[in-house]
Amino acid sequence: MAPPMIDPALFDQLKDNIEKDSSIRKDLEQIIEELNQNVSYTQGVLTKIHSTPRSKYPALLSQVESGIKKELETTTRLAQFASQYPYYKYNYKWGRTLQDAIATVLLHAWLGGMGSDSKPGEVGRLLTLEEVGHVFEVPVNLKDRDAFHITIEEYLLALISVVEDLSRLAMNSVTLGDTELAVQISGFIKDLHGGFQMLNLKNDILRKRVDSVKYAVKKVEDVVYDLSLRNLIPAKDAQ
Amino acid sequence: MEGKMDDAPAPKRAKIGSENTSKPIDNSTGNTMSGFKRDRHGNEKRFNNGPRPAPKPKVAVVRNAYTPMFEQLRDELDAHHDRRDRLGKVSRDITGLSKKIIFALQRVRTINPDLPPQIQAEVDSRLAEISKLLATMAPDVQGINRYRYSRSLMCLEELAEALTFAHYLKTQTLLKPDELSAFVEELTRKGAVSEDRDKDKDEPMPDAGNTPVPTSGEQETTDNDNKLAEKEEQRQSKLEPLTMSTTEDDYFYGVFDLSGEMMRFATTSTALTGKMAGAEDERTIVEDMHELGSFFEMLPMKAGDRKQWEKKLDVMRQSVRKVERLGYDRMIRGSERPQGWVPDLTADQPGDDEE
Numbered sequence: 192m193a194p195p196m197i198d199p200a201l202f203d204q205l206k207d208n209i210e211k212d213s214s215i216r217k218d219l220e221q222i223i224e225e226l227n228q229n230v231s232y233t234q235g236v237l238t239k240i241h242s243t244p245r246s247k248y249p250a251l252l253s254q255v256e257s258g259i260k261k262e263l264e265t266t267t268r269l270a271q272f273a274s275q276y277p278y279y280k281y282n283y284k285w286g287r288t289l290q291d292a293i294a295t296v297l298l299h300a301w302l303g304g305m306g307s308d309s310k311p312g313e314v315g316r317l318l319t320l321e322e323v324g325h326v327f328e329v330p331v332n333l334k335d336r337d338a339f340h341i342t343i344e345e346y347l348l349a350l351i352s353v354v355e356d357l358s359r360l361a362m363n364s365v366t367l368g369d370t371e372l373a374v375q376i377s378g379f380i381k382d383l384h385g386g387f388q389m390l391n392l393k394n395d396i397l398r399k400r401v402d403s404v405k406y407a408v409k410k411v412e413d414v415v416y417d418l419s420l421r422n423l424i425p426a427k428d429a430q
Numbered sequence: 431m432e433g434k435m436d437d438a439p440a441p442k443r444a445k446i447g448s449e450n451t452s453k454p455i456d457n458s459t460g461n462t463m464s465g466f467k468r469d470r471h472g473n474e475k476r477f478n479n480g481p482r483p484a485p486k487p488k489v490a491v492v493r494n495a496y497t498p499m500f501e502q503l504r505d506e507l508d509a510h511h512d513r514r515d516r517l518g519k520v521s522r523d524i525t526g527l528s529k530k531i532i533f534a535l536q537r538v539r540t541i542n543p544d545l546p547p548q549i550q551a552e553v554d555s556r557l558a559e560i561s562k563l564l565a566t567m568a569p570d571v572q573g574i575n576r577y578r579y580s581r582s583l584m585c586l587e588e589l590a591e592a593l594t595f596a597h598y599l600k601t602q603t604l605l606k607p608d609e610l611s612a613f614v615e616e617l618t619r620k621g622a623v624s625e626d627r628d629k630d631k632d633e634p635m636p637d638a639g640n641t642p643v644p645t646s647g648e649q650e651t652t653d654n655d656n657k658l659a660e661k662e663e664q665r666q667s668k669l670e671p672l673t674m675s676t677t678e679d680d681y682f683y684g685v686f687d688l689s690g691e692m693m694r695f696a697t698t699s700t701a702l703t704g705k706m707a708g709a710e711d712e713r714t715i716v717e718d719m720h721e722l723g724s725f726f727e728m729l730p731m732k733a734g735d736r737k738q739w740e741k742k743l744d745v746m747r748q749s750v751r752k753v754e755r756l757g758y759d760r761m762i763r764g765s766e767r768p769q770g771w772v773p774d775l776t777a778d779q780p781g782d783d784e785e
Contacts, residue, residue: 194603195721196603196718196722197603197604197721198603198606202728202729205607205682205729206729206730208678209729209731209733212732213730213733216733216734277574277576278574278578279578279580280577317496319499332506333574334574336573337573337574338574343503343506346503347503382494382495382496383496385494385497386494386497386499387500389500389504390503390504391504391507391508391511393511
C-alpha cells in the first residue's frame with residue numbers, strides 16, 4: 192500500500208498553528224484597542240493646548256501626563272506579549288497606534304513636560320529616539336535580538352504629527368498673545384525640516400508624510416511674516 | 431531647499447525648453463551638437479571670456495542642533511533600504527530559477543521515483559545556483575530580520591512550489607512543511623560551503639607567482655580592509671554557516687500553486703500517455719487533487735492576508751475541477767480516445783483564465 196497523498200498528522204498540525212496564530216492576533220487586537228483608547232484620550236487633552244495660555248501649561252500638562260501614564264502601562268503589556276513572537280510578523284498591527292502614543296509623549300515633552308530631577312522640562316525640548324525608549328521603557332531600533340521595540344520609522348512618523356500640531360499651535364499662540372512661542376515654533380519646525388531633508392527616502396509612507404512638513408513650514412513662516420510686518424516679534428528673538 | 435521653493439517662480443533657466451517650442455532654433459551655423467546652452471530665445475549662449483563659468487556650488491545643508499540626529503537616522507534607514515534592495519534582486523533571480531525548474535518538471539510524463547536523467551540534471555544544476563543565491567541572502571535575514579524582509583523573499587514561495595512539485599512527481603505524496611524547511615536550510619548551508627570553497631581556490635592564486643595588478647595606494651588599503659573584513663566574516667561563517675529557511679506561509683502559498691502545476695501535469699500526461707498519472711491500481715492524480723482540495727477547504731482561513739488566501743483557494747478549486755473533468759473523460763471514453771487527443775477543458779467554464 193502506497194503512502195497517502197497527505198500525511199494524516201499534517202492537517203492537525205497546520206490547523207493548530209493557524210488557530211494559534213488567530214488567537215495571538217485576537218489578543219494583540221485587544222491590547223491595541225486599549226492603547227488606542229488611552230491615546231485618543233491623551234490626544235484629546237492635548238488639543239486644549241491651542242486655547243491655553245502658557246501660564247496655565249503646568250495644570251494642563253499634568254492632566255496629559257495622567258493620560259500618558261496609562262499609555263505607558265498598556266504599552267508595557269503590549270511589549271511583554273508581543274516579544275514572545277517574531278517582532279516583524281505582527282508589528283504592522285500596532286504601528287499606527289504606537290506612533291500616535293509616541294507623538295503624545297513628544298508633544299508633551301516639547302511643551303515642557305517630561306521633566307526629571309536631572310533634566311527639568313522646558314518648552315522646546317525634543318526627545319530623541321533613545322529618550323522616547325526610556326519613557327516607554329522599551330528598546331529602540333533593535334537589531335541584535337527579536338523583541339518589541341520602537342523603530343526609527345515610528346519615531347519619525349510621530350515627529351511629523353508633532354510638527355503638524357505645532358504649526359497649528361503657532362497660529363493659536365499668536366491669538367493668545369504669545370508671539371514669542373510662535374517664533375520659537377517657527378525656528379524648531381524649520382530646523383526639523385532641514386533634518387528631514389537629509390533623509391534618503393524611498394517611495395513609502397514615510398516619504399508621503401515627510402512631504403507634509405513643508406506645508407507646516409509655510410504655515411509658520413506666514414505667521415512669522417505677519418508678525419514681523421507689524422513689528423510684533425519680541426526683540427530678543429527678532430534676529 | 432526650503433519648502434517655500436515650491437511656490438516661488440521657477441528660475442528662468444528651467445523654462446528654456448518650453449520657450450524653444452515657440453521659436454525656431456537657429457541651426458544656421460551648422461552646429462548640430464547638443465552640448466551647448468541656449469538663452470531664453472533659443473540661441474546659443476556664448477561665454478565671451480574664456481571657459482564657461484563653473485557651476486554654482488551646491489548650497490551646503492545648513493547644520494542645526496538636530497542635524498547629527500537626522501544623519502544617524504539616515505544612515506540606519508539607508509542600511510535598511512540597501513538590505514531590502516539586495517534581497518529583492520536575489521529574490522527575483524531565485525524566482526526565475528525556480529520557474530525554470532518547474533518548466534523542466536512539466537516535461538515529466540509519469541510519476542516515478544527517478545526523474546528522467548536529463549530533467550534531473552537540469553533540476554540539480556538550477557538547485558545548485560539557487561543554493562549559492564540563498565547563501566548570499568542568509569546574512570541579511572538573520573534573527574529579527576527574517577520577518578522584516580519576508581515581503582522581499584517571495585522567491586521562497588516559488589521555490590516551495592518547485593520543491594513540492596518535484597517531490598510529488600517522485601513519490602506521489604505531499605512534502606511536509608518541516609521537510610521543506612529542512613531541505614531549504616540544507617540548500618543554504620551547502621551554498622555557503624561551496625562559496626567558501628570557491629574563495630579558497632581563488633585566494634592562493636596571487637601567491638603562485640602571478641604578478642600583482644598595480645593599484646593606487648588608496649584602493650589597496652580599502653581593498654585590504656575589505657578583505658580583512660571578508661575573511662573575518664568567512665571565519666565566522668566557517669564556524670557555523672548562516673542559514674535561512676521557509677516559513678509556514680511560504681509553504682501554504684507554495685502548495686496552493688502546486689495544485690496548478692499538478693493540474694497542468696495531469697492534463698499533458700493524460701493527453702500524451704493516454705493514462706491518468708499515478709499508480710492506477712491504487713490511486714490516480716484525480717484522487718490526489720481531491721484530497722489536496724479538501725485539505726485546504728477544511729483548514730481555517732489564515733489570518734493576515736485573507737484576500738490573497740481566498741484568491742489562491744479559488745484558483746485551486748478550479749484546478750481541482752479541471753482534473754476531475756479529466757478523470758471523467760478518461761473513465762467514460764478513455765479506451766475509444768485516440769492517443770494525443772487533448773480534452774477541451776475551457777468549454778464549460780467561460781471566462782476562465784489559465785491559472
